[in-house]
Amino acid sequence: MEAIIKLENAVIRQQKNTILKDVSLEIAEGEFVYLIGKVGSGKTSLLKTLYAELPLAYGKGEVVGYPLSKIKKSQIAYLRRKCGIVFQDFKLLTDRNVYANLEFVLKATGWKDKKAIKERINEVLEKVELPDKRDKFPHQLSGGEQQRIVLARALLNAPPIILADEPTGNIDPETSYRLVELLKDICDSGKTVVIATHQYDLIERFPGRVFRCENGIVREDFSFAEKQAAKNKVINDGLKSEFVDVGSPAIAEPVEEPLETFEEIVSTDTETGNTIIEVTTSEIQIEEPVNEEMATIETTILVEEENLIAEELPCEKEPEEEDKPEDEKSKKKDDDGPDIVGFELI
Structure with missing residues (x-):
């Protein structure tokens, strides 16, 4: 110039x-x-x-x-x-x-x-x-x-x-x-x-x-x-040092034991008057990705549900004393115990 x-x-x-x-x-x-x-x-x-x-x-x-x-x-x-x-x-x-x-x-x-x-x-x-x-x-x-x-x-x-x-x-x-x-x-x-x-x-x-x-x-x-x-x-050297090799992306470790949750629902049968207890369990499992080198971690959540229904069964009327067999009479105690409630898995 x-x-x-x-x-x-x-x-x-x-x-x-x-x-x-x-x-x-x-x-x-x-x-x-x-x-x-x-x-x-x-x-x-x-x-x-x-x-x-x-x-x-x-x-x-x-x-x-x-x-x-x-x-x-x-x-x-x-x-x-x-x-x-x-x-x-x-x-x-x-x-x-x-x-x-x-x-x-x-x-x-x-x-x-x-x-x-x-x-x-x-x-x-x-x-x-x-x-x-x-x-x-x-x-x-x-x-x-x-x-x-x-x-x-x-x-x-x-x-x-x-x-x-x-x-x-x-x-x-x-x-x-x-x-x-x-x-x-x-x-x-x-x-x-x-x-x-x-x-x-x-x-x-x-x-x-x-x-x-x-x-x-x-x-x-x-x-x-x-x-x-x-x-x-x-300044330039400082900016360059900001860029470091972070390696492969982190891979989530699989959950060792499945997680379970429980839900209990209580209802009454309108026809029989029986009480119905419904128990629901949910199992959550995290599946480990096939390829650990993948940048995107794919997680599959499997939910398995099993319904258990416990229904209270009615007790039959106990027969009169004179109608019972002799061996049953000998086993009976002087005082009457509580009614027995049974559960049947469906």
Whole structure:
């Protein structure tokens, strides 16, 4: 992919002080890039050089086709239209509302049609998720909302590059994440985004290329990418370990002894007046499957029922004493015993 930002053996100075030397880097279209380093390490000076706020002292540089070492004053305004700039300290006009702040930028860059201006302002406010804040003044907005208005301002002329100088420095962590997420979405739409920051947790959450400013030099830092790759490997290895060989499906063991249940029904014969007791038994047997390797366990339940009917038999009238045989009379006791009830299995 073609480089949209190029520096080759560049030297960057603030007045007579050399801030960075021998800077060589290339950033392609659509890349998401961080500049990291301690306060005073040269991050802001590097960004200012990219939009021609600081002149390039030595070496070569090119941004969206404009040569930084030979750029004319008349070209600087056109270069800056190609670079949307997000400042840490907002730089909003405090005497006018959000709509007027954005309208001022469009008119200053040649927009004249009021309808087109209104449509463009509404578009960028939607993009930064603040369509209802157009009539608010800066002091009526939170720090995070002001920074999103600054981002909306940077998007007005649809620049191919967004340069953000410590955009999360004055807002809380959660709002910082949402702002950088917006910048990442803008990058995903095809724009190049360069963020100067000292908040390394942003890099872990929203990965990108990293250049470190340290001891007067700029070098690409691969440690974050390596750390992320190692982290991804641990996650992937952990996911793989979730898949274990569970072997063949479990086979239900057969029941050793059949199960029995009993049900007793008591009724009365209407013709004879005899009591009828009906006992029903049910036997349940689980049959072992023929093939234990089968994934589906087939269980056959055999129910065998046997009905036993016990019917109370009537007792015949005992013969009179004189009608009994002599041997029966001798066996009879003095006291009469209870009636004998017999059961007949049918």
